[in-house]
Amino acid sequence: MRVRQPSWGAQRRRSFLAGLAPALLVLALITIGPAVYLVLTSLTPLNLTMPNTAWDFSSPVGNYIDLFEDPRFTRSVWVQVKLSVSTVILQLLVGLGVALLLNGGTRIRELARSGFLIPMVLPPIVVGILWRVMYAVDISPFHRFMAFIGLPVPSLITDPNWALFAIVIAETWEWFPFTMLMLLAALQMIPASPLEAARIDGANNWQIFRFVIFPYIQPTLVVAAIFRLIDSIKAFPLIFVLTDGGPGDVTEVTNYYAYRQAFTFSLWGYGSAIATLMVAGIFVLSWVIDRLTGVADAETD
């Protein structure tokens, strides 16, 4: 009997799979494994001081029911929404503005580009300490300057009306270079001919930006926004160093609340339930954005 040889295409696929297998295995070990463990833990009341709570699945949705009845959790989600939306908008605006200013070939602009990247490459805890100093009324150059010109500013991080804003400013300072870098790359990809044509047609700078530049960089803006939105949910070091979630709970975002439950109270089951909901929320958010931008791209095409 003649043995049928697999097609070239099938062999190729098999080879690709064999090549990918080690990477997929590592991926499964370092991402899927902990994720499954997190979900399983969220179904137990695990409290480290009470070993008998481990693998206790007698009330698997108990933590989730508690969460939806927990006003601190819903408040933390609202704080997270305010923080994420405001930081993403500010980072896009500042990043775009700086990218437009630096979009050119002079030596000073090249130096400035490197300089603007510094906040992004600093360790987050260093950024936190830097802004802690900036917000310390006694020693901050900002506060001293404002006092010197007769406009003293109260402490931003201890004032409930300003504390979240203080975090937003620091977060924006740290991460606007990311959007700047992406948008700068997009700006430099714009061909010269449509810009020249617009100028010949008598378009002013605003019109050139609105009708020529903006359509070119719009997809990059969306991608940068998605990256920053997802990353903003991880905001932790700045809050830890600057406000500890306070005053009261005005800067207590959801991951900070999860941290408090798990690490301060040892309630790992409850903390894991919060983390699981956050992971689910990020998946849903990414999917919705992907769908929306897919529809927008199709309409543009």
Add this chain to the structure above:
Amino acid sequence: MTKASARISRRQMLRVGAGSLFIPFSLKAGKAPAQGGKKPFEGVTLNISCWSATYPKLIADYLTEFTEKTGIKVNYDTPGFPVYNQRADLELSTKGSGFDVLNVTFIYTSRWIGAGWLTPLDSYIKDPNKTPADWNFADFLAGSVQPMKDKTGAVYGIPWISDVLMAASARFDIFKANGLEMPDSYNELEKAMQIVNKKEGVAGFSIENHWGWVFIPFLQGFGGNVFRNPPDDLTPTLDTPEVAEAAEFFAKLLNSYGPEAAAGYTYDQVTEALRAGRVNYATHNHAFCALMGEEGSKVIKTSNFAMLPKGPKGRFPGVASHGWGIPLGAKNKDASWEFIKWSMSKEFIARLIQKHGLGSVTRKSLLDSEAYKQRMVINGVDTGKIFLDSIAMSEQGYMKYRTVHVYPQANAQINQAVSRVVSGQMKARESFAMAQANTVADLKRAGVKL
């Protein structure tokens, strides 16, 4: 898989996860004592951590002496109080071997000892081969050792500090110039603050922002408490009129007489503000107040001290002990004990007192010594006596609220509640009603039956 084996594997997984945090330490640790070497522990490296108080920070400068004496090398760090506690809590909960000696934090004593995460030290204390008689464990203050014991009386920590909250004035000359004495009651305190605040550009009042520690004496002074009858009845009692009254008074002190951003002052900031004379009066830990008489202080000749002022229901100076303990999973327990013995020896502590003015020590013989008494006299005021009188007051038992295993939960809620009141987000009654509801929820979640 049986339930028991599942439990073991989960604990192992936690251990692996938490242990990985300490890989840099663990890589260096774990060597067995050298056989036949000059020093019995040659080649052993200990990983030791404590929060950044005066005593543990001073020790860092003397570690080479310890290594020369025993052959034991030490990896040592002193992070901030909350960071240390979270790290130690996690490490101890895994029963891992990442650390060989850890501080037993006062508010975690019940939790860590009760859960069996620390090594009983009695076999070391009582063994004459491991501990010479002249080290004299009986010399430690009974009140300081008490929180380090379990229900059977076994000892899990050697207290290095028993700190008390007391009152300090950095610029008592301003008080005197206005005919004022150190306030002995809340009424006197408020009247004094009205007069001295902003005199000569000095803010009247300051206090560290660990409200779960510094606010409680006020809460008790007005007749309130954290729990109904700790440790037997842990029903929170944060929604009482007394607590609200205390919070309003406390917020008024801070907001009306504090420096700019007073609500954000950490213990280090309060200490420095006092030493620099930028703040006049604070209720603060004795160990930090003692630094007002040390080199670098600008207020040595203008300072004054007193016991915490009393409220309508009495005087309740906060007292807290911290001690050295050995984690259950530590691999070099004999070497760990060597470190504890050395760092808590009478001779070593006496040197720290003499050279650095270390206060709030726990050995009776040192507290009674002339050298200590002289060193604790700052500008003619015997702060050592205030310390001992405050510790004596705590024997009434009003500190029991602090060593229950769920105090960390209540502590977090009190911190947030006071913060809301001080920052003007909520009225005291509303804020503490919220704290009460949240604490009840947290305690139930932690398995406490109310």
